[in-house]
Amino acid sequence: MKFTRRKLIIGGTLSTGALVVGWWFAHERDRLGGRDTFKARDGEVALNGWVKVSRSGTIIVAAPRAEMGQGIHTALAALVAEEMDAKWEDVRVEDAADLGIYRNVEMLLEDARAQDPGLMRDIALWAGSRVAGILGVSATGGSTATRDAWEPMRLAGASARELLLRAAARKAGVKQADLMIVDSRVSTRDGKQVATFGELVDAVGKLQPLDGVPVKKPADFKLIGKELPRLDVAAKVTGTATFGVDVRLPDMLYAAIANSPVFGGKPKGFTIPTGGLPKGVVKVVELPTAIAVVGDSWWKAQRYLNEQLKIQWDDGPNAKLDSATLMRDYEAQSRAVGDAAKTRSFQTAPVAQRPMERGIEATYRAPYLAHATMEPMNCTALFVDGRLRLWMPNQSPSLMRYVAAKTAEIDQAQVTIHTTYLGGGFGRRAEPDLVRQAVAIAKAVPGKPVQVMWSREEDMRHDFYRPMAVARMQARASKEAAWEWRCRLVGQSATGQFIDRVLRLGEQGDPDGNSVERPPYGFPSYRLEAVVPKGPVPVGFWRSVGHSHTAFFDECFLDEVALAMNKDPLALRRELLKDQPRHLAVLDAAAKAAGWGTPLASGIGRGIALRQSFGSIVAQVAEVAIEGGAIRVKRVVCAVDCGRVVNPAIVRAQMESGIVYGLSAALYGEITIKNGAVEQGNFPDYDVVRLADMPVIETVIVGSPDSPMGGVGEPGTPPIAPAVGNAIFALTGKRLRSLPFKLA
Amino acid sequence: MVAITINGERRDVAAEPDKPLLWVLREDLALVGTKFGCGVAACGACTVHVDGQAMRSCSVLLEQVAGREVVTIEGLGGERLHAVQMAWIELQVPQCGYCQPGFMMATAALLKEKPKPTDAEIDAALTNICRCGTYQSIRKAVHRAAALTEARR
Numbered sequence: 001m002k003f004t005r006r007k008l009i010i011g012g013t014l015s016t017g018a019l020v021v022g023w024w025f026a027h028e029r030d031r032l033g034g035r036d037t038f039k040a041r042d043g044e045v046a047l048n049g050w051v052k053v054s055r056s057g058t059i060i061v062a063a064p065r066a067e068m069g070q071g072i073h074t075a076l077a078a079l080v081a082e083e084m085d086a087k088w089e090d091v092r093v094e095d096a097a098d099l100g101i102y103r104n105v106e107m108l109l110e111d112a113r114a115q116d117p118g119l120m121r122d123i124a125l126w127a128g129s130r131v132a133g134i135l136g137v138s139a140t141g142g143s144t145a146t147r148d149a150w151e152p153m154r155l156a157g158a159s160a161r162e163l164l165l166r167a168a169a170r171k172a173g174v175k176q177a178d179l180m181i182v183d184s185r186v187s188t189r190d191g192k193q194v195a196t197f198g199e200l201v202d203a204v205g206k207l208q209p210l211d212g213v214p215v216k217k218p219a220d221f222k223l224i225g226k227e228l229p230r231l232d233v234a235a236k237v238t239g240t241a242t243f244g245v246d247v248r249l250p251d252m253l254y255a256a257i258a259n260s261p262v263f264g265g266k267p268k269g270f271t272i273p274t275g276g277l278p279k280g281v282v283k284v285v286e287l288p289t290a291i292a293v294v295g296d297s298w299w300k301a302q303r304y305l306n307e308q309l310k311i312q313w314d315d316g317p318n319a320k321l322d323s324a325t326l327m328r329d330y331e332a333q334s335r336a337v338g339d340a341a342k343t344r345s346f347q348t349a350p351v352a353q354r355p356m357e358r359g360i361e362a363t364y365r366a367p368y369l370a371h372a373t374m375e376p377m378n379c380t381a382l383f384v385d386g387r388l389r390l391w392m393p394n395q396s397p398s399l400m401r402y403v404a405a406k407t408a409e410i411d412q413a414q415v416t417i418h419t420t421y422l423g424g425g426f427g428r429r430a431e432p433d434l435v436r437q438a439v440a441i442a443k444a445v446p447g448k449p450v451q452v453m454w455s456r457e458e459d460m461r462h463d464f465y466r467p468m469a470v471a472r473m474q475a476r477a478s479k480e481a482a483w484e485w486r487c488r489l490v491g492q493s494a495t496g497q498f499i500d501r502v503l504r505l506g507e508q509g510d511p512d513g514n515s516v517e518r519p520p521y522g523f524p525s526y527r528l529e530a531v532v533p534k535g536p537v538p539v540g541f542w543r544s545v546g547h548s549h550t551a552f553f554d555e556c557f558l559d560e561v562a563l564a565m566n567k568d569p570l571a572l573r574r575e576l577l578k579d580q581p582r583h584l585a586v587l588d589a590a591a592k593a594a595g596w597g598t599p600l601a602s603g604i605g606r607g608i609a610l611r612q613s614f615g616s617i618v619a620q621v622a623e624v625a626i627e628g629g630a631i632r633v634k635r636v637v638c639a640v641d642c643g644r645v646v647n648p649a650i651v652r653a654q655m656e657s658g659i660v661y662g663l664s665a666a667l668y669g670e671i672t673i674k675n676g677a678v679e680q681g682n683f684p685d686y687d688v689v690r691l692a693d694m695p696v697i698e699t700v701i702v703g704s705p706d707s708p709m710g711g712v713g714e715p716g717t718p719p720i721a722p723a724v725g726n727a728i729f730a731l732t733g734k735r736l737r738s739l740p741f742k743l744a
Numbered sequence: 745m746v747a748i749t750i751n752g753e754r755r756d757v758a759a760e761p762d763k764p765l766l767w768v769l770r771e772d773l774a775l776v777g778t779k780f781g782c783g784v785a786a787c788g789a790c791t792v793h794v795d796g797q798a799m800r801s802c803s804v805l806l807e808q809v810a811g812r813e814v815v816t817i818e819g820l821g822g823e824r825l826h827a828v829q830m831a832w833i834e835l836q837v838p839q840c841g842y843c844q845p846g847f848m849m850a851t852a853a854l855l856k857e858k859p860k861p862t863d864a865e866i867d868a869a870l871t872n873i874c875r876c877g878t879y880q881s882i883r884k885a886v887h888r889a890a891a892l893t894e895a896r897r
Contacts (some may be wrong), residue, residue, distance in 0.1 A: 069840030069876040229836060236841030237832045238825075239777020239817030243842060246776040254771075299767035374781050374789060374842040374875050423779070423842030424875050456782045649836060653881070657839055660877025683786040683873060692867040694879040 031101040031152035032159060032211055038062050038096070045201045047163050048209040049101045050156035051080050052094075057184060057198030059086045063093035064102030065149075066140040066395050067232055068425035069657070070713045071650035074230045075146050076153055078646055082223040083157025083215055084164070086197070087183035093231060095419050096138075098397045103138045106148035139396035141430055141541060143614035143711020146646055150709055158213040166210075167203035168194045218644070218705060227649035232421070243423045244378045244393035249449040252380070253282060254298035255441050256305045257454050259290040259462045262315040262676035263536045267291050271310040284309065285444045292441050298453055315676060318536045323368065323468065323673040326535070330490040333531050334363060334472040351525040356478040360564045362557055364473060365738040366549035368671040369466035369542055370686060375423020376459050379434040381442035382449040383408065388415045388439065393422035395430040399502065403432035407439040426661065427541030431464050432502060460686055461678040464540025465671055467492040469549045473557040475523075477565050482576070485523040487553065489516050490531040492539045494546075501538070517547070519554050520583050520612055521576035537673065543661055547613040547718040552666075552739060555609035555722030559729065569608055569726060570596050582641055582704060583610065586617045589702045590639035594621035604634065605731025609722035616642035616710030620659070620719040622695075624727035631667060631741055633695040633724055641702040642710040651712050652699040658716020659697055664688040666721040670740050746810045750775070751819025761807035765799075766790045768806050769816060777817035777845050781873070788872030791846040792816050798853035817845035820852060827896060828852045831889035839876035846872050851886050860890050 033049015040046045043055040052060040061077040073093045081091045096102045161181065168186040169176040172194045179186055179194060186194045218224075235241035260266055266289050277284070280300040285292040291311050295301035380391040381404075388408050394400050397417040405412040422429055438452040454462070469491030476484040516530045542548055562572040570591050577584045587610050591597075600606060603625050610619040623635040638655045645651055668687040672679045680686040721739060728743075729735050736742070745756045750773060759772045769775040769792070778801060781789030785800040792801045793815040820826045825833075828848045838844045847870060854861055854869040861869065866886050874882070 067840075069838075071839070229833075230838075232841065233833055233836055233838055236838035236844055237829045237848065238821070239845045241841055242776075243779075245780065248774060248776065297763075297767065297771050299763060299771065372875060374779070374787070374840065374873065376780065422840060424840045426875070453780075456784075653836070653839060653878075656880055657877040660879065661875065664875075682784055683782050684784065688873055688875065689877070689879070690873060691870050691879050691882065694867075694883070697880055 032156055032209060033099075033101040034209060037099060037101060043201070045205045047160035047204065048156050049099075050153055051084070051160045053160075053164075053197045053201055053204070055198050055201050057090055057196050059084065059091045059184065059197065061091060061093050062096035062102065064096035064138055065104070065145040066393070066419055066422050066425060066429070068140070068393075068395070068422035068429070070654060071230055071647065072140070072145045073232055074228060075646045075650060076149050077231060078223050078228055079149055079153040080157035080160070082221060083154050084161045085181035085183070085222070088223060088228055090184050090197070091231070098138050098401055098417060101152070103398065104140070104144060104148050106144040107139055107142045138398040139430065140425070141395055141427060143616070143713040143715065147615065147709045147711060154215045155213070158215045159210045162210050162213045163204055163207050164197060164200050166207055167200045171195060171200070171203050224646050226647070228647055230650070241421050243375050244380065244391065244420045245375060245423070245451070245453055247380045247391040247420060247451060249380070249382065251448055253294050253296060253445060253448050253450045254301055255285075255292045255294045255450050255452040256298055256302035257290050257292050257437060257452065257458055258305050258311060259458055260313055260315075261461065262313070262319055263321065263538065263673075264316040264318045265289070265313050265676070266316065268312040268314045270312065273308055273310070278304065278308070283444065285441050287437055287440050290437060292437065292452070294441060294445060294450060298451070302455060318676040321536060321673055321676040323537075323671075326673075327365065327468065327470065330468070330470040330533070331363065333490045333533070334470045334488055347527045348525050351476075351483045354478060354483065357476055358478065358564055360475045360477065360561055362473050362560055362735075362737055364471045364553040364556065366466075366469045366552060367669070367739060368468045368537065368539075368673070369548075369665055369669045370460050370463040370671050370680070371424070371426045371428035371542060372460065372683075372686060372688065373422075373424030373426060373428055376454050376456055377428075377434050378451060378453040379438035380449060380451040381438035383439070383442040383446050386410055386414060388442070389418070390415070390435065390438065391418045391420060392435070393420050393425075393429055395422070395425050395427070399430070400432055400435050403435045403502070404439050407436050408443060426543040427545070428463065430541055433462075456683070457681040460671075460681050462538075463671075464494075464538045466542030466548055467494060467539040468537075471550070471553040473553060475557070475561045477561055479565055482523060482561055482565065482572070484525040484527070485519065485521070486527040487516060488529040488531065489550065489553070490533065491549075492535055492537065493532045494539045494541050496532065497539050498541070517550055517554070519558070520580050520610075521558070521573070522579055523576070543658070544613055544714040544717040547611060547714070548662065548665070549739070551609065551611040551613070551718030552721040552725065555611065555719065556725045556735070556737065559607070559726045560735065573608070573610065582707065583612065583617050585704075586610065586619045586639045586641045586702050589700050590619035590621050590637055593639065593698060593700050594623075594637035596621060603731075605727040605729070607723045607726025607728070607730055609719040609726060611715070611718040613715045613718055614711035614713075615708060616640060616712060616715040618655070618715045618719050620723040622720065622723035622727045624724055624731055626731065626743065629743065631724070631728060631743065633663060633667075633693070636695045636697045636720065636723070637700070638697060638716065639700040639702055640712070640715065641704050641707065642712050642715070643707040644705045644709050645701060645703075648701055651701055654712040655699045655716040656697050658714060659720045660689050660694070662717040662720035663693075663695075663724070666724050666740055667693065668740055746806050748806075748809050748811065749813045751815055757806060759806055761805065763806050765792065765801040765804045765806055765809055765814065769801065775816050775818050779842055779845060781843065781846075786873070787843070787846075788850060788870075789843050789846040791849040791872065793849060793853055796853065796856060798850045815849075817849060820848065826852060827892040828855070828885075828889040830892055831885040835881050835885040835888060837878050837881040837885050839878055843872060843874045844878075847874065847882055851882075851889060854886070855890055855893055859893065861886065
């Protein structure tokens with residue numbers, strides 16, 4: 001099935017969701033926007049919906065995606081600056097409003113688009129189109145931002161350039177064709193200076209934005225593909241970057257939160273000790289599932305919550321919930337056959353039994369994981385005269401606005417969202433839970449801004465966790481060839497639960513688009529099944545979502561198949577990828593850079609893994625030692641093919657980032673639940689990789705500028721756990737099938 | 745009232761004496777460059793200098809710094825950027841950036857004590873947490889800052 005945007009329009013129209021329906025773009029050009037879309041301040045002029053120029057010569061690019069460390073402001077601005085022939089030092093970004101042209105189209109399609117033709121792809125596209133119609137959001141996630149912006153933002157830059165040239169031609173009384181732009185300066189082709197961008201602000205103000213201007217050929221790129229310095233670094237090294245928790249407003253109050261310790265519980269009431277509220281504590285607010293203490297200091301409010309206030313909780317139906325019990329249940333479901341719980345399956349024609357065949361089978365496990373962003377969860381809200389303003393580090397202003405309006409029972413037009421820098425996102429900040437709390441509290445103190453912030457313990461215990469999962473893996477092979485691959489995965493669906501939780505549409509049975517994945521390997525026969533239990537544990541989008549655990553299951557089990565066939569893990573992968581040239585090139589690049597097959601120092605093991613996710617292919621080779629009984633990852637070689645590269649430095653940084661995030665999970669990450677509540681509370685019991693654990697990481701970018709562009713925010717994460725697991729096996733002969741890795 | 749010196753300026757702070765320095769900085773002095781990460785001195789996002797020593801300000805009380813000199817990220821550089829900040833820019837270290845003030849303060853204190861630290865000394869001294877995984881760039885930037893500091897002498 002070939003995918004077209006038109007199909008999505010129909011898909012979107014058919015859906016019946018309540019949130020922002022009725023928009024879609026028949027063509028990228030529809031996203032150019034007009035003068036009014038991007039609000040100009042004094043001394044500025046908007047050239048279209050994406051770019052403004054100021055009299056002082058600053059080029060201001062609209063940044064509708066959240067900067068959460070992934071360098072997206074820099075990458076997006078480069079697309080516009082490239083087409084304008086702007087001087088990079090003149091460029092800065094500004095938060096874009098929540099308007100149609102800025103919405104993320106790619107996010108809703110990318111996963112489906114990446115799949116092989118067939119039933120799974122059809123289902124994923126159907127699910128994607130349904131979500132597209134419902135969500136239609138301005139959002140940052142799914143490693144989609146640059147892919148989404150690639151066409152519209154370059155078109156916007158080209159349109160702006162044309163307008164500036166037209167204004168300059170009029171001003172100088174020359175033909176436009178005789179003009180050129182270098183570093184934000186318009187000159188004649190024989191070198192006579194005509195005007196700077198800043199000097200054209202008034203002249204250009206009378207001209208209408210131009211549509212359909214052609215963009216540059218890649219051979220003419222001057223900024224795209226270069227290691228341009230990031231736009232956010234200066235503020236971030238001087239301590240002046242404003243994160244959500246740094247918002248300071250006149251007369252601002254602070255709120256500390258105690259959420260019901262048990263999932264699904266709620267407050268029965270609270271007791272203020274005799275003597276009343278102490279100085280600085282203003283109010284105690286009962287919320288549907290939490291208690292908030294409001295004060296003139298967050299520290300005072302939190303201390304009162306911890307030490308003074310007595311809260312009575314109704315634990316509800318989940319007071320006995322236990323993740324160890326749940327894991328045993330999942331294991332049983334992973335072994336069941338022919339049950340009705342199976343909600344999605346994919347099967348190619350079965351292959352007949354062959355001579356000298358061996359059956360290989362193993363069960364793999366992955367725990368719940370918290371995101372643990374460095375900046376704790378927060379949202380600042382001000383409710384005045386039926387209007388609501390929110391300042392928030394968030395991954396989806398559209399969604400936050402929708403939820404804020406619903407919670408406040410006002411029209412969405414009365415809600416403004418200001419997106420600050422995000423102190424980490426990783427999927428956690430796509431959730432609107434903080435908005436619900438902040439709006440309810442702001443309504444209780446009308447006219448006063450209130451900053452709601454959670455302690456680290458609340459963050460750890462009330463996350464939307466990477467789902468716990470069990471996979472029963474099976475394969476059939478002989479010494480010569482492998483011919484069947486089976487996976488039966490049991491785990492909650494982050495997407496399904498999100499749709500229910502956020503949009504109140506009832507829990508969807510569909511597993512995530514990327515939970516059970518057909519690996520790129522050429523097994524003649526596949527059978528993939530997903531069992532999607534519903535449950536009270538909140539689950540959500542954790543960097544790389546389903547790939548974060550399914551890559552571990554698949555790539556470690558593939559090494560088990562190689563062992564049974566007495567083949568080298570790289571050699572087997574190469575055989576199975578012989579019809580996948582891009583995958584093969586990435587695999588070979590990683591193996592070559594790592595020196596696969598060359599002797600290692602004693603005490604070091606080497607493992608390899610590969611995963612395609614979010615449109616990019618990543619292979620990693622890990623070198624592992626055991627020191628003092630602990631697993632030590634010494635070196636990781638990473639090869640990535642993400643299609644055309646906008647900024648290689650950012651691609652490398654994202655690979656390193658994804659690897660460290662995945663390594664923290666592989667070595668330490670585990671959220672467990674006992675008596676309905678999460679047992680871990682802070683970094684001492686949910687440890688992460690620090691400098692002392694940090695391997696040397698070498699990233700190789702495999703050039704494939706003609707391939708479709710892939711994402712880079714997430715694809716670095718999936719291969720690291722299996723690469724390390726395979727290296728542990730190479731070193732110790734122990735096959736560790738559960739995360740996090742434990743030697744004993 | 746507790747008198748302290750913040751970034752070279754003497755301030756009388758009207759906060760409770762048992763209020764952690766982190767919250768005094770963020771709530772009473774509007775110095776929000778110092779970040780809250782964990783509240784239990786485990787992550788280092790709140791690292792500041794107290795009399796030149798790196799300390800985790802979430803676990804230091806206001807009364808404990810009475811009369812002492814506190815330097816935050818806002819006061820690290822003074823007239824021009826500190827060598828650590830220069831190195832951080834040169835190596836393009838920050839991603840989300842939330843933990844970086846803490847890392848830079850810890851690095852500046854380390855370099856005062858050990859002008860040319862080894863990787864092992866860096867690993868031992870910088871136990872801060874970065875969830876974006878900028879550690880490799882941080883290691884390079886610490887060495888670069890050491891070289892810049894030496895060149896400035």
